[in-house]
Amino acid sequence: MKLMKSQTNDTLYTDVCIVGAGPGGALLSYLLNQKGISTLLIERQPHLHKSFRGELLNADGEAILNKHGLYSHIQEQGLLHLEQIQYWEEGNIIHTINPDPSKGEHHVGVHVPQDHLLEAITAQTEALSPLYQVRFNTVMTGLLRDKDGHVVGINVRQNGVPASIRASVVIGADGRYSAVRKHAGLAPEIRKHGYDLLWARIPAPPGWEPAVRMASMDGQQLALFSQYDGYVQIGWNIPEGGYAKLREQPFAPFVGKLVAAFPCLADSVAAHIKDWSDFVLLSVESSYSSKWAEDNVVLIGDAAHTMTPTGAFGLNAALEDADVLAELLMQMAQNKFTSSDVLQQLQVIRGSKVQQQLARQVHMESSFQQRYESFR
Incomplete structure (x- = not known):
């Protein structure tokens, strides 16, 4: 037809x-x-x-x-091939996961x-x-x-x-x-996962290698993803429903945790994450339609x-x-x-x-x- x-x-x-x-x-x-x-x-x-x-x-x-x-x-x-998954603590890499060429792996993901x-x-x-x-x-x-x-x-x-x-x-x-x-x-069955997510996107510092970077912030996952166009995407887990209470706290100590985990981001964070409005809140849930x-x-x-x-x-x-x-x-x-x-x-x-x-x-x-x- x-x-x-x-x-x-x-x-x-x-x-x-x-x-x-x-x-x-x-x-x-x-x-x-x-x-x-x-x-x-x-x-x-x-x-x-x-x-x-x-x-x-x-x-x-x-x-x-x-x-x-x-x-x-x-x-x-x-597009951008991501070369490693890195786990960081206080500015240092404590563990890396590399692609396994024997399994045909040449990257750990592709940003498109x-x-x-x-x-x-x-x-x-x-x-x-x-x-x-x-x-x-x-x-x-x-x-x-x-x-x-x-x-x-x-x-x-x-x-x-x-x-x-x-x-x-x-x-x-x-x-x-x-x-x-x-x-x-x-209608789907909806499942909450106990956390929400703060997103932010900032320019990558000079020499930033294409990788997925992970850290732990107060027991919650902090993930950084290198992007094709020279940016870093930040995904910061926070307790579900906790954003309003979080915003009542001073902003500088909160974002200071990000810089402490990744000191090389200090200049970019200072220039591009100035207050809570520079984050986007995502309510995290999954669903499955029967x-x-x-x-x-x-x-x-x-x-x-x-x-x-x-x-x-x-x-x-x-x-x-x-x-x-x-x-x-x-x-x-x-x-x-x-x-x-x-x-x-x-x-x-x-x-x-x-x-x-x-x-x-x-x-x-x-x-x-x-x-x-x-x-x-």
């Missing part, structure tokens, strides 16, 4: 409508367009340059991008700015398919159903104007607060299984979901999208690994201090 517009109303027709132009949605759109399946990708933001902090590729995500010939194009846009990732995938999609369509400033407002109650598309508001998109399949790739999930009634698919609707990525920042699994899991779902949708296309039963297979194929990763995050978080103490 080609993407087309009704001559009598504001209704678009497509085989697959993907809600959310993040990494999972963008990759899925590329894979479907490769096979000539008409696909409409909608995004509530006005462009691809969205605020996003989960920008670390691991071996799984890198393998998916290499599998589909995309990694080299992303590399041209710019999200706009580089999305622009590279989008450019390749545009180059291969005249059917490619993406609509920005487009907000999903509800599911479109036929007289029997079956989902046949979505209602949207594009630039403030109501419209409808009729589609054989609706994909929720719209993140942890997924509108698709909400309207489909696919059902990822219902009728003609299916969820991927954070919409189906939100992960915490620990271990940097989220981005990579979304790419893996898209890779598997693309194959399932190709099967549906061969059968003219006459049955949605195959959508249930996404969770059958991916659910076990995702649940293992969620459990691993909990273990990594609970064992961090014990692990850190063992390196001292």
Whole structure:
């Protein structure tokens, strides 16, 4: 089916409508367009340059991008291989973890700015398919159903104007607060992890080596991630719900702990972290939807299984979901999208690994201090 517009109303027709132009949605759109399946990708933001902090590729995500010939194009846009995981105490490295070449490891992770990732995938999609369509400033407002109650598309508001998109399949790739999930009634089980996270981003000092750096602050994890564009991303765990009380305390002693752990950051911290407003607070939780698919609707990525920042699994899991779902949708296309039963297979194929990763995050978080103490 080609993407087309009704001559009598504001209704678009497509085989697959993907809600959310993040990494999972963008990759899925590329894979479907490769096979000539008409696909409409909608995004509530006005462009691809969205605020996003989960920008670390691991071996799984890198393998998916290499599998589909995309990694080299992303590399041209710019990325950074992280060479070590380092554990620090009072300005000194107390333990390092290096990649193991015998296992094919050449880095411990890859920082990819999200706009580089999305622009590279989008450019390749545009180059291969005249059917490619993406609509920005487009907000999903509800599911479109036929007289029997079956989902046949979505209602949207594009630039403030109501419209409808009729589609054989609706994909929720719209993140942890997924509108698709909400309207489909696919409620997730939410788990709190006992901590919140303060984010900050500052310029790296001269000679800053590309690595992941870890320290312990009052028994909580402090992680620093080198970024492609010469910055350091700071992720500082604090007790859950403790930010308001923390802000009542003097700021200088708090940020002084960061400098004590990493003295080489002193100048950059002094210039760029002056008060509490220079941190962004993230409420940390994970979730898992007991059902990822219902009728003609299916969820991927954070919409189906939100992960915490620990271990940097989220981005990579979304790419893996898209890779598997693309194959399932190709099967549906061969059968003219006459049955949605195959959508249930996404969770059958991916659910076990995702649940293992969620459990691993909990273990990594609970064992961090014990692990850190063992390196001292």
